[in-house]
Amino acid sequence: MAFFDTHCHIDFDEFENDRDKVLADAAHFNVSHMLVPGVTFAQSDKLLSFENTQGITFYKALGLHPYFLNEYEEGDFERLATLAKSHRESLVAIGECGIDRSIEKLDDQQQLFLQHIELANQLSLPLVVHHRKSHDLIAEAFKTLKPKFGGIIHAFSGSAQVANYYVEQGFKLGVGGTITYSRAEKTRDVIANMPIEHLVLETDAPSMPLYGFQGQRNVPTQIIRVFDMLCELKGVETQSARHLVAEQLYASSCSVLRI
Ligand SMILES: [Zn+2]
Structure with a gap:
């Protein structure tokens, strides 16, 4: 069984001292x-x-995450777009980008998100989308400019209706540590009922530690526990059925990223 962590920030400083070991473990x-x-x-x-x-x-x-909006300098997006165009062959997606209601400057975020969609469409790439309390605003952006190559809704949480909307738009739902928390009952239910072909696994390492690991640095190896929890939620028990699910998740990752 090979696993694909479709969202990990292994480049972050949190891994500066032991990146080789983290990767060897993975x-x-x-x-x-x-x-x-x-x-x-x-x-x-x-x-x-x-x-x-x-x-x-x-x-x-490549993308500009809304978290860092305050750090951006004039022309950053244009510089990023130029870099993405010249390194098109090295990229499988544009992102992460998106809209986050816990951060100020929603107008600026919306504008920036639309620019990312435009760039992804130009380069024939899918998107990696960050959301927080913002499904309505993301849908509004998709209405203004439809992403042509789909993408991944990072750390999906939300209702079945929202999940189905994203699937119709050509997106896969990123399944990570959220499903290990019993309080995420709604999201767990939605994921449990969603066909595997619409799901991909992710950790968001070093962020989003799993239940039982709160306060610790998250690592890509934890994708195995996310996978175990997904199998549990779906009632998949036998080794052969688990193999099949792992294969489907891997295929789903490759298909959305067109690799
Ligand atoms: Zn992230």
């Missing part, structure tokens, strides 16, 4: 494929410099 547990999304222009060069190593294949995306 490879040991067959977490052999990782998508590393971009968050700022400043970090883009470092991200692009990552080379496949120790049995891990890296895939990359």
